[in-house]
Amino acid sequence: MSQIQEKTEIVRIERLTDDVIRITIDAPEIAMSALPGQFVMIRMGNSSDPLLRRPFSISQTSNAGHIQILFKVVGRGTRYLAHCREGEYISVLGPLGQGFKIDMEKTSCLIGGGMGIAPLLFLGKRIRQKGLKVDPIVILGARTRAELLPLLTDFEQLDLKVHAATDDGSLGHHGLVTDVFKTIDPGPDCMTYVCGPKMMMAAVHLYCKKMEYSCQVSVETAMACGMGACLGCIVPAASGGYVHACSDGPVFDAEEIVWEI
Amino acid sequence: MSPKALNSSASVADLRVSLGDLKLKNPIMTASGTFGYGQEFVPYMNIHRLGAVVVKGISLFPRSGNPPPRIVETPCGMLNAIGLENVGVERFISEKIPALQAINVPVVVNILGDTVQEYSEITKRLADVEGIAAIEVNISCPNVKKGGVAFGSVPKMAEAVTKAVKENISVPVFVKLSPNVTDITEIGRAVEDGGADAVSLINTLIGMAIDHRTRRPVLANVFGGLSGPAIKPVAIRMVNLVAQAVSIPVIGIGGIETTEDVIEFLLAGATAVQLGTANFVNPRASEEAVEGLTQYVIDEKLLSVRELIGGLVLS
Numbered sequence: 074m075s076q077i078q079e080k081t082e083i084v085r086i087e088r089l090t091d092d093v094i095r096i097t098i099d100a101p102e103i104a105m106s107a108l109p110g111q112f113v114m115i116r117m118g119n120s121s122d123p124l125l126r127r128p129f130s131i132s133q134t135s136n137a138g139h140i141q142i143l144f145k146v147v148g149r150g151t152r153y154l155a156h157c158r159e160g161e162y163i164s165v166l167g168p169l170g171q172g173f174k175i176d177m178e179k180t181s182c183l184i185g186g187g188m189g190i191a192p193l194l195f196l197g198k199r200i201r202q203k204g205l206k207v208d209p210i211v212i213l214g215a216r217t218r219a220e221l222l223p224l225l226t227d228f229e230q231l232d233l234k235v236h237a238a239t240d241d242g243s244l245g246h247h248g249l250v251t252d253v254f255k256t257i258d259p260g261p262d263c264m265t266y267v268c269g270p271k272m273m274m275a276a277v278h279l280y281c282k283k284m285e286y287s288c289q290v291s292v293e294t295a296m297a298c299g300m301g302a303c304l305g306c307i308v309p310a311a312s313g314g315y316v317h318a319c320s321d322g323p324v325f326d327a328e329e330i331v332w333e334i
Numbered sequence: 335m336s337p338k339a340l341n342s343s344a345s346v347a348d349l350r351v352s353l354g355d356l357k358l359k360n361p362i363m364t365a366s367g368t369f370g371y372g373q374e375f376v377p378y379m380n381i382h383r384l385g386a387v388v389v390k391g392i393s394l395f396p397r398s399g400n401p402p403p404r405i406v407e408t409p410c411g412m413l414n415a416i417g418l419e420n421v422g423v424e425r426f427i428s429e430k431i432p433a434l435q436a437i438n439v440p441v442v443v444n445i446l447g448d449t450v451q452e453y454s455e456i457t458k459r460l461a462d463v464e465g466i467a468a469i470e471v472n473i474s475c476p477n478v479k480k481g482g483v484a485f486g487s488v489p490k491m492a493e494a495v496t497k498a499v500k501e502n503i504s505v506p507v508f509v510k511l512s513p514n515v516t517d518i519t520e521i522g523r524a525v526e527d528g529g530a531d532a533v534s535l536i537n538t539l540i541g542m543a544i545d546h547r548t549r550r551p552v553l554a555n556v557f558g559g560l561s562g563p564a565i566k567p568v569a570i571r572m573v574n575l576v577a578q579a580v581s582i583p584v585i586g587i588g589g590i591e592t593t594e595d596v597i598e599f600l601l602a603g604a605t606a607v608q609l610g611t612a613n614f615v616n617p618r619a620s621e622e623a624v625e626g627l628t629q630y631v632i633d634e635k636l637l638s639v640r641e642l643i644g645g646l647v648l649s
Contacts, residue, residue: 076377078617116615121410121563121591124615166378166617297405297412298614300378302370304390304416305405314398315419320374333402 075106076300081165083157084139089223092146093188094155101138103167107131109196110172110291110324113140114299116164117153126166127151128296130268130323132191133198133227140165143191143224169299170323173289175200179264181209182257182286184250184277186269187216190224192291196266201231210259212236214250214269218243251276263287267327275332288327294318309333347631348638349624351385351605353583354506354531356468358385358440358606361639362596362624365587365610366391366444366470366510367416368561369620371430372437378617383624385606386440389430391472393446394456396422401554406543411562411589412611413541415555418446423459431465440467442508450491450498457502468505471495471530474512474537486512486537489524496528506531508585511576513565514540518572519579526580534585534608535576536569562611563589570602577603577644591619593626600642 085097103113114126127150129142146155157163173196175181181200185193190213200209211233215221221237221244228235236253237245246253250273263284267277268291281288297303301320309331310316316330349360366388372381381387399419406413421430426443434441443466447453453471460466473485473495485495492509500507509525511518513536522533538559543552569588577584586604590596591612599607612619631639 078378123407124410124562124611125407125412126615164616295403295405297407297414297611298617300370300617301374302368303405303414303614304367304399304419305414307399307402307404307419309401315402 076167076169077102078164078166079103080162083159083161083163086157086159090219093143093220094146095132095141095143096154096157097139097141098163098165099138100140100165100167103165104134104138104140107134107140107168107195108172109175109199110192111168111170112299112323113142113165113167114169114296115142115154115166117150118163123149123153125297126299127154128169128293128299128319130192130291131168132194134195143188145188166299170319171321173266173291173324175203176264176287177203177205179262179287180207180259181205182212182254182259182263182265183209184212184254184265184267184269186214186250186273187220189269189273189291190215192268193266194224194227197228197231197233201233209233210236210257212238212250212253212257214238214240214273216240221245249273249276251280254280259286261285265289267291271332271334274327275334278327278332281327289324290327290330291324292318292322292330347628349628349631350638351640351643353468353508353585353606356386356440356506356531360385360624360627361600361604361606362620362627363388363442363585363606363608364613364620365608366472368610368613371426372434372439372441373430375613375617376437379621382438383621384439385624386442386467387434388442388444388470388608389426389434390420391418391444391446392420392423392426392456393418394423394452394459396420396425403553404555406552406558408541408543408560409564411560411564413543413553413558413560414538415553415558417555423456427459427463431463435465441465442468442470444470444472444510445499446472450494453495454498454502457499461503466505468508468531469499469503470508470510470534471499472510472537474510474514486521487515489520492521493524493528496525496530500529508532508534510537511535512537513568513572519575522576522580526582530582532583532585532605533576533580534587536565536572536588539565539568561589563591565589566595570598573599573604574602574646590623591615593623593630596623596627597630597642600639601644601646603644603646605643
């Protein structure tokens, strides 16, 4: 097993918008073994409050041994991270969970919404490295142009064409990523990789079912340990009972889980 | 003293404690429900260095547990309502025990049931299984509707469950007590009368969290068990009370994260301790406590860690 707990240095903090932040961390062992769709648990300093680590998808790794995470400041944990400085050390546990299963035979379709775009960048990069015959289709959505543009640029640097959608119409399609998806014909052999808000993933899954596309989704839940011990991060399973987002997921075949919306 | 000399003397520090007939190489254990079935922690630490491992509570049949959300962070702690999700005793015996035996650490099996009969049956099933160092009887889970917690709050029932387990197995039996009672010493004495070899306390304190935006409870189960450093002062007091009320050893549990916390529980009267929520935050927490306690015994020139037990200085 390759998971470890690393004391890591924050090497770069980028404020992409007022509340969207990208942090680059020097974590060579995690960077070396991480797979797209896997996540890390980051401790919020050494205090007992906030007590628990927070899960973050890995949005990129580099050969220099860095990993990158992307987040929106939404609560106490992310606020803590947002106030960290370059050169500070944080405890990172990872890489955790089951990532995306890349299907080399099918046309890849990457659909991301908001912060859910993070793991798809790592996935897009890996798909590029593997050199699939057909270019992946990428559809990204966010609230505004300001939020989407810096994330979109990362994909364009991989020479991937991106279809954009924004809630306010300030960039690309004015509306949902599913609207955009419905206008694209990836051919019958399509593997869809989705990460974003639950409603968005459920809608994409529903459309995939109709079109008989395969669909993998990366889910997000509250999580205490990230390693299968606390049993707090359950998702209802299509076969009855529950699956655990941290150890069975966070990436699931969408057919395996039940959307509670 | 050079670091090398420190290391060599570290190996001779006497950290041994006894819980009934169970001899532990040190008093550091992991709390049930916070350490999975041990295997989950293999990548992060040397489990064999611990005094013992207490596994996730096992019932006669598998349980899927409560619906989500099951956990929420609270100030210096967390509420959980897992609802005793577990693989059931048969899969535990066939899959989990062999994996645990490979680690070479004493395994304490936490058991639970809805009726006295179920406690007897699960104990009988475990009686002939190799690789079990002790049983910990959960009579105190706050997160299931029936069973569990009733046994933990009525002295006569606590005694009856203890007897039912004790009669059916030869390894030491610990009983885990609930803090959600009027007088925990009364329950402690009752399980001692029932034949318990030790008591472990405290289980989680019942709590509730409300989301002011949705005006709904955060947990699907509405109530959950509070754990983490927030409950440490409550736990230390109860350990202190029970240690004076019973003559069997007390295993202290509740918000323990560091070596200092361990020492405080021993001073309060605990013979051994269990780390729980701390394992989620730092998977090496229990091993670090073993290292820290070893160093403390050396630095303080103690003959053994047992000098600390009940060593609280009053006035």
